[in-house]
Amino acid sequence: MLQEKTPIVSQAVIRRLPIYLRYLQQLHLDEVDTVSSQEMGQDLDINPAQIRKDLAYFGEFGRKGIGYSVPYLIEKIRQILKLDRSLPVALVGAGHLGIALSNYSRLRQAELAIAAIFDKDPQKIGTKIAELVVEPIDRLESRVRELGIRIGIVAVPAAEAQAVVDRMVGAGILGILNFAPTTLRVPGEVHIRYSDVTSELQALAYYVE
């Protein structure tokens, strides 16, 4: 039986893989067959040695003297990131941002479709957003189990975010993308990523003038 190798790879590496994937998919559309780490590095502004090292954590995907096969590398990165299967996502918060995310077609293409939307506001519950009906937050646990959801998006106000995350964790969600502008507490086995436009712009402000 084949024992899957699972080396401990740093988060920095994992976060570059989607960038590589996106780039390779564009090359594929442009009917490019082969690419070298040098070309990739030039286009993505990343050191070629780093690209080779990142990929080499997971196998020998290239050919010496030739480079990487674009379709093959796409397939491999999709496997590594587990994008070779459908990964339904739960969204909590049907405000402006939640609606924008629901309508974002790129997620569906990436096998990361939002599969259920929750809100606590009775005015929003029952309304339709991008073919999904907004469900009451109390339904979260049962729906997450039903749909086999492992990834959640938090798009509620900061004050409500920790409670939402606690429920997500309780329901078995293991990866969370948080848009609420607050630091959240999750157990060690749960991965959380933060996205905050205000913080990003505030950091940019430092460099301006």
Place this chain on the structure above:
Amino acid sequence: MLQEKTPIVSQAVIRRLPIYLRYLQQLHLDEVDTVSSQEMGQDLDINPAQIRKDLAYFGEFGRKGIGYSVPYLIEKIRQILKLDRSLPVALVGAGHLGIALSNYSRLRQAELAIAAIFDKDPQKIGTKIAELVVEPIDRLESRVRELGIRIGIVAVPAAEAQAVVDRMVGAGILGILNFAPTTLRVPGEVHIRYSDVTSELQALAYYVE
């Protein structure tokens, strides 16, 4: 005349300052007067030594044996990040995301109000979003100069993003937050930050199950 100290501080440090600020502002609302790096570290999940070091790049803001004055530290971080003045922001792209961003009230509070919205779609030009009228993209340069804008947000499809960024740079914008799922080319003096929900979720997928 006081010569402003401008040490070269790493981007990692600058990106933590908005997190500190957000946290301190919450403490201030809760009427907390003083905080130690240890307390901050516990709440933000950041090593206390790192917090002290980050702050010490910019001055001696704390008091030995006591900690940091919350209102004073807020003031200082706002000065460092240049948030003690109004920083108008240009938004290009009046789609779902652009609309969500325009309606996001936290930016206004943070002195980072979106001051002008541009789109190339004649159907969108002239419509009102959050008290602003969508302007034609050709107006970008003149409006940026008129309003003294230094920061831009790109919320257009990937295929159009580079052209938009080129115009922004030409108009004198120095900091860009890009939501388009593509790597962009900017001159060295321009700072660019990327935000891509798809990439974030794809990276999370790796850690799930």
Place this chain on the structure above:
DNA sequence: TAGATTGTTAATCGATTAACAATC
């Protein structure tokens, strides 16, 4: 074959953390 490019080791660089004197 000659030229190109990978995979990988070793060197470098930079960021994080520990430790502690200074001092409130």
Place this chain on the structure above:
DNA sequence: TAGATTGTTAATCGATTAACAATC
């Protein structure tokens, strides 16, 4: 004063980059 906590130096850790043998 005694206890607490900063600012800062030194130690550690981890990530990036250079270099090159292997090989297509």
